[in-house]
Amino acid sequence: MEIIRTENLTHRYGIGTPFEKTALDGVNISVREGEYVGVIGQTGSGKSTLISHLNAILKPTEGKVFVDGADLWSENKARRIETRFKVGLVFQYPEYQLFEETVYKDIAFGPKNMKLDEAEIDRRVRESLRFVGMGEDCLDKSPFDLSGGQKRRIAIAGVMALEPKVLILDEPAAGLDPKGRDEILSRIRDYHKETGSTVLLVSHSMEDIANNADSIIVMEGGRVRMHETVDAVFERADELIAMGLDIPQITKVFIDLREKGYDVRTDIYTIETAKREILSKLTGGASRD
Amino acid sequence: MIKDITLGQYFPGASPIHKLDPRTKVLLTILYIVSLFVIRGGWGYFVSAAMMFVIIALSRIPFGVVLRGIKPILFVLLFTATFNLIYGTGTPIFEDVSWLGWLTWNGLRNAVFMAVRIILLVIGTSFMTYTTSPIMLTGAMESLLAPLKWVKVPVHELSMMMTIALRFIPTLVDETDKIISAQKARGADFETGNIFRRAKALVPILIPLIISAFRRAEELADAMECRCYHGGNDRTRYKVFHFAARDALAALVMTGQLALIIFLNVVT
Ligand SMILES: Nc1ncnc2c1ncn2[C@@H]1O[C@H](COP(=O)(O)OP(=O)(O)O)[C@@H](O)[C@H]1O
Ligand SMILES: [Mg+2]
Numbered sequence: 001m002e003i004i005r006t007e008n009l010t011h012r013y014g015i016g017t018p019f020e021k022t023a024l025d026g027v028n029i030s031v032r033e034g035e036y037v038g039v040i041g042q043t044g045s046g047k048s049t050l051i052s053h054l055n056a057i058l059k060p061t062e063g064k065v066f067v068d069g070a071d072l073w074s075e076n077k078a079r080r081i082e083t084r085f086k087v088g089l090v091f092q093y094p095e096y097q098l099f100e101e102t103v104y105k106d107i108a109f110g111p112k113n114m115k116l117d118e119a120e121i122d123r124r125v126r127e128s129l130r131f132v133g134m135g136e137d138c139l140d141k142s143p144f145d146l147s148g149g150q151k152r153r154i155a156i157a158g159v160m161a162l163e164p165k166v167l168i169l170d171e172p173a174a175g176l177d178p179k180g181r182d183e184i185l186s187r188i189r190d191y192h193k194e195t196g197s198t199v200l201l202v203s204h205s206m207e208d209i210a211n212n213a214d215s216i217i218v219m220e221g222g223r224v225r226m227h228e229t230v231d232a233v234f235e236r237a238d239e240l241i242a243m244g245l246d247i248p249q250i251t252k253v254f255i256d257l258r259e260k261g262y263d264v265r266t267d268i269y270t271i272e273t274a275k276r277e278i279l280s281k282l283t284g285g286a287s288r289d
Numbered sequence: 290m291i292k293d294i295t296l297g298q299y300f301p302g303a304s305p306i307h308k309l310d311p312r313t314k315v316l317l318t319i320l321y322i323v324s325l326f327v328i329r330g331g332w333g334y335f336v337s338a339a340m341m342f343v344i345i346a347l348s349r350i351p352f353g354v355v356l357r358g359i360k361p362i363l364f365v366l367l368f369t370a371t372f373n374l375i376y377g378t379g380t381p382i383f384e385d386v387s388w389l390g391w392l393t394w395n396g397l398r399n400a401v402f403m404a405v406r407i408i409l410l411v412i413g414t415s416f417m418t419y420t421t422s423p424i425m426l427t428g429a430m431e432s433l434l435a436p437l438k439w440v441k442v443p444v445h446e447l448s449m450m451m452t453i454a455l456r457f458i459p460t461l462v463d464e465t466d467k468i469i470s471a472q473k474a475r476g477a478d479f480e481t482g483n484i485f486r487r488a489k490a491l492v493p494i495l496i497p498l499i500i501s502a503f504r505r506a507e508e509l510a511d512a513m514e515c516r517c518y519h520g521g522n523d524r525t526r527y528k529v530f531h532f533a534a535r536d537a538l539a540a541l542v543m544t545g546q547l548a549l550i551i552f553l554n555v556v557t
Contacts, residue, residue: 016353018300057470081476089474096464097471099496109493113476144500158475 002069003166003198004031004054004087009063011049023049025222026063031200033165036192038209038230039202041219042244047202048092050219051168054200055087056080068165085114088164092171094155098143103129103154106143110162128160131191133183149180156184160191166198167191173208185212206240207248210269218243234267250274298459299422305535306348306420311429313536317543318417324547325406325413330557333550334405340546341409341416348420358415359408366404373400423455425528432530446520453509461502468497 011024023046031037041047052058053065056072065072067083091097100106104125111121129136132153138146143154156172169188173181189212192199203209209216209230216233218226220243226233233240237255240247247269254268254277264281268274301307306314321340328334345355359366377396383389418426431448438444469479472493479490 016351016357018302018351018354052470055474057473081478084474084476091467091471091474094471096501097468097493097497099493109472109477110475113478162475 001033002030003033003067005029005066006050006053007064007066009050009053009065010061011046011053011058012061013049015061023222024053027222027224029217029224029227031166031198033198034196036189036199036201036212036214038213038216039200039219040204040206040209040216040245043204045219046222047204047219048170049222051089051170051200051202054166054168055084055089057089085110085162086164087166087168088159088162090156090159090167090169090172092174093152094159094172095148095151098151098155098158101142102140103143103146104139106154107158107161110158114162124161124163125157128157131160131187131194132157133187149176149183152176153184153187163195164197166200168200168202170202171204172201173203173205181208188212205246206251206269207246210234210248218245230269231267234269237266298418300350300354300419301422302349302420304347304349304420306344306416308535309420309539310530310532310536311421311425312432312530313532313539314417314421315426315429315433317539318414320543320547321413322410324543324550325409327547327550327554328406329554331402332553332557334402334409336546336549336553337409338405340543341412344416345412348416350416350419354419355412355415359411362407362411366407369407370400370404373403424452427452427455428526428528428530443520445524449520457502457505460505461498464501465494465498468494 006027006029009024009027010022013019013021013023025046027046027050029050039047039050049058053060054067056065059073067087070079070083072080072083098106100109107125107128108121111124116124125139126136129139134150134153134157138150138154143151146154152172156169160167167188172184172188176184185208188199188201191197192212201209201213213230215227215229217224218233218240225239225243226236234247234251237247237251250271251266251269254264254274255266257264258266262281265277268277321337325337328337345352374396375391377391377393377399379393379395381390382392382394382397421429427448430451431444434442434444434448473479477490477493479487479494482490
């Protein structure tokens with residue numbers, strides 16, 4: 001079933017000023033329920049602008065946004081605000097939005113706004129804390145005493161606690177060390193598996209997306225250039241490179257092998273498939289030329 | 290959104306107005322404001338408004354931007370005009386309609402003049418910031434206030450503080466927008482409820498904002514220290530201001546405007 005759809009979605013910033021800028025230009029996307037979608041594109045390609053439309057933070061200049069079949073901007077305001085609980089959005093650098101005295105209270109901010117009862121709020125706080133892999137001992141600490149990576153996980157938990165049908169994360173791994181990055185990405189993957197909810201993960205790095213996503217939306221200059229399965233997107237790796245996107249190391253290795261004359265596939269982006277491809281070539285007796 | 294505030298905003302450009310020495314612009318803005326308060330009659334306002342139109346045209350700043358600058362003061366404008374209208378004295382406009390007796394020619398005149406004066410005042414002052422970058426503006430301030438150094442006023446340090454403050458306005462506005470969006474995404478509601486509820490709703494915005502302002506301040510202080518910054522007398526400027534022919538011309542035009550207004554005051 002389709003959960004999110006945009007029709008000819010266009011957004012211009014600073015209309016009527018010398019800084020007018022078309023950040024989105026006729027975007028049509030459709031996301032199925034339960035799908036894990038990667039959104040990739042260079043900085044400034046319109047990724048953040050696109051996702052801010054999906055929970056009615058930004059109003060389209062033109063076009064429509066449908067969530068669960070309902071046109072967001074033809075509904076009344078109260079209904080529109082409801083969709084914020086249906087589509088949970090984690091902005092870039094979410095650790096800068098923490099404000100409460102304790103981690104517990106900060107995660108509870110969203111559920112409280114939903115007017116849930118205390119017991120339910122408590123359950124959600126603990127559950128989302130578990131999803132981001134933090135121990136309950138941090139619940140009474142001040143969020144400002146945590147490390148950068150921990151703060152970010154708390155902020156993500158604050159949105160997971162809304163238990164949204166769709167979880168959208170804008171560059172959740174930006175600025176973290178490799179270990180912190182892998183940790184966050186695998187937590188999100190587990191969350192997706194366990195809850196079965198729809199996930200949109202925005203990144204400018206293929207490596208973050210390739211291993212997790214079912215399909216990929218590639219953006220360039222405010223337009224959607226591709227929206228296909230991961231395999232189909234990687235078959236067009238040369239186009240990705242031309243767009244200035246960095247592709248996974250392992251894919252580069254196979255493209256180089258191909259150029260050197262080895263008859264190998266180039267749509268390879270995980271170590272596992274790489275291993276299988278090499279083994280099959282070796283046992284199959286592939287050789288130069 | 291909060292971004293719609295244009296007051297204090299700079300629109301880069303290469304128009305004759307942009308190219309004026311910032312010191313000229315500061316002084317002539319003051320002169321323009323003075324001239325607004327000298328005006329006594331309709332012709333004076335006409336001259337002042339015409340002057341403003343010429344400046345707008347020369348600066349190539351879209352008229353829409355100028356109009357949007359007036360929006361925030363619309364309330365003050367209506368308020369002032371209404372009061373002038375109600376408290377007018379003299380002959381009523383409709384002498385035979387008794388319930389409209391309070392509406393006088395004199396009140397109407399005052400209301401219109403006062404509105405025009407406020408509008409010109411706001412446009413005039415915002416034009417200085419529209420066409421001058423904040424750095425240039427504080428440079429001009431420092432240069433104009435230099436004589437105060439003799440009485441031990443830390444002019445350089447003050448202007449440095451002002452430069453930094455101005456420089457960070459857009460950054461903090463951006464930041465505020467982001468924080469508001471992030472809290473909205475968690476269902477925060479800033480628009481309903483009584484005044485206490487609304488004030489309380491600001492906490493999730495203000496705390497992250499203040500924390501980030503402190504963080505930025507610390508980072509900036511470190512960066513300045515690393516570059517061995519110190520205020521004081523021996524600093525030279527990277528960009529040295531020079532008065533040019535166009536500055537003389539602008540000063541001449543503006544003084545001419547004031548002279549014309551005074552002349553109109555005398556003859557009418
Ligand atoms: N608040 C804003 N005001 C004006 N322009 C903006 C704003 N936010 C983004 N833009 C512009 O819109 C374009 C798309 O930005 P964004 O959606 O943030 O891209 P991405 O997330 O892919 O880096 C960029 O050119 C950016 O400069
Ligand atoms: Mg972005």
